[in-house]
Amino acid sequence: ITSHVGFSNLPNQVRKKSVKDGFQLTVMVVGESGLGKTTLINTLFNSTIYMPREPLHPAQDRPKTVAIENIQADIEENGVQLRLNVVDTPGFGDFVNNSDSWTPILDTIEQRFDAYLTQENRVRRQKIADSRVHACLYFIQPTGHSLKQIDIDFMRRLHLKVNLIPVISKADTMNEEEIADFKERILSDLAFHDIRIFQAPVYEDEDEEGIAESEEITRAIPFAVVGSDRAVRTADGRIVRGRAYPWGVVEVDDPTHCDFGKLRQMLVRTNLEDLRTHTNQVLYEHWRTERLLSMGV
Numbered sequence: 651i652t653s654h655v656g657f658s659n660l661p662n663q664v665r666k667k668s669v670k671d672g673f674q675l676t677v678m679v680v681g682e683s684g685l686g687k688t689t690l691i692n693t694l695f696n697s698t699i700y701m702p703r704e705p706l707h708p709a710q711d712r713p714k715t716v717a718i719e720n721i722q723a724d725i726e727e728n729g730v731q732l733r734l735n736v737v738d739t740p741g742f743g744d745f746v747n748n749s750d751s752w753t754p755i756l757d758t759i760e761q762r763f764d765a766y767l768t769q770e771n772r773v774r775r776q777k778i779a780d781s782r783v784h785a786c787l788y789f790i791q792p793t794g795h796s797l798k799q800i801d802i803d804f805m806r807r808l809h810l811k812v813n814l815i816p817v818i819s820k821a822d823t824m825n826e827e828e829i830a831d832f833k834e835r836i837l838s839d840l841a842f843h844d845i846r847i848f849q850a851p852v853y854e855d856e857d858e859e860g861i862a863e864s865e866e867i868t869r870a871i872p873f874a875v876v877g878s879d880r881a882v883r884t885a886d887g888r889i890v891r892g893r894a895y896p897w898g899v900v901e902v903d904d905p906t907h908c909d910f911g912k913l914r915q916m917l918v919r920t921n922l923e924d925l926r927t928h929t930n931q932v933l934y935e936h937w938r939t940e941r942l943l944s945m946g947v
């Protein structure tokens with residue numbers, strides 16, 4: 651298995667700028683428990699930074715709200731450091747009444763904007779600690795039907811505050827045609843509800859290869875992903891990250907099997923800077939303007 655994190659392959663200019671600022675990416679993961687969030691994060695960064703949570707015993711007291719947890723990891727590839735912050739939201743969708751599941755998540759995103767604003771307003775602002783969320787991976791259950799009410803409620807509330815990246819989890823439970831149909835239905839649901847998901851910008855000076863790469867990524871959204879932190883042996887004897895079934899192996903890194911590679915490429919390579927820029931220049935700015943207006947400034 652070769653390198654799984656592509657940030658050392660970034661174009662030089664972007665890389666120089668990012669290294670100066672320190673590569674830093676804050677990704678939030680949201681979705682009902684059991685959808686494979688832990689596994690996917692570990693697969694994305696090819697490590698076990700994120701420990702699986704034991705399912706609650708039926709008799710155990712259940713938390714009544716969505717919790718917010720932070721996990722931080724420094725990953726190095728070819729001497730380039732990426733500080734990765736994962737914001738997990740356990741409890742989302744786990745209650746009898748989930749109508750407010752999005753509230754603590756929205757609060758966290760806004761508190762992080764607020765912390766940034768406070769620092770920006772200081773007289774001395776050399777070192778601003780930036781904990782803003784750059785991307786939110788929203789996990790969709792592979793039902794093959796359409797989005798659920800909880801998905802729509804969440805995304806409608808959050809789409810103007812964070813870069814939403816919808817993913818269909820456990821894509822190995824559906825066949826190719828089902829995935830294509832499901833993706834189409836999800837996109838039309840999103841359009842119907844006026845939900846904006848992250849759009850990679852198109853640069854005028856981009857070369858053909860870059861444009862083709864961006865288009866391929868954009869076309870795959872919502873990414874149908876498969877996660878696995880295990881290595882398995884394929885029928886032809888290769889050792890790959892995947893999930894073994896009696897009839898064969900689903901390979902996480904094979905683009906004909908799932909969109910995992912495209913998601914990873916988007917996050918840590920193609921759109922790393924775009925996610926950060928859009929957060930800063932559009933989402934944060936929008937929040938800041940509203941906030942200052944509401945304060946009468």
Ligand code: GDP
Pocket residue numbers: 681682683684685686687688689690702703819820821822823875876877878893
């Ligand atoms: P979380 O609660 O969302 O963090 O989910 P976990 O990562 O703990 O995964 C829940 C269960 O789903 C575990 O048994 C995983 O092995 C399994 N799982 C995770 N990813 C996949 C996947 O892509 N496909 C399939 N079939 N199972 C998966």
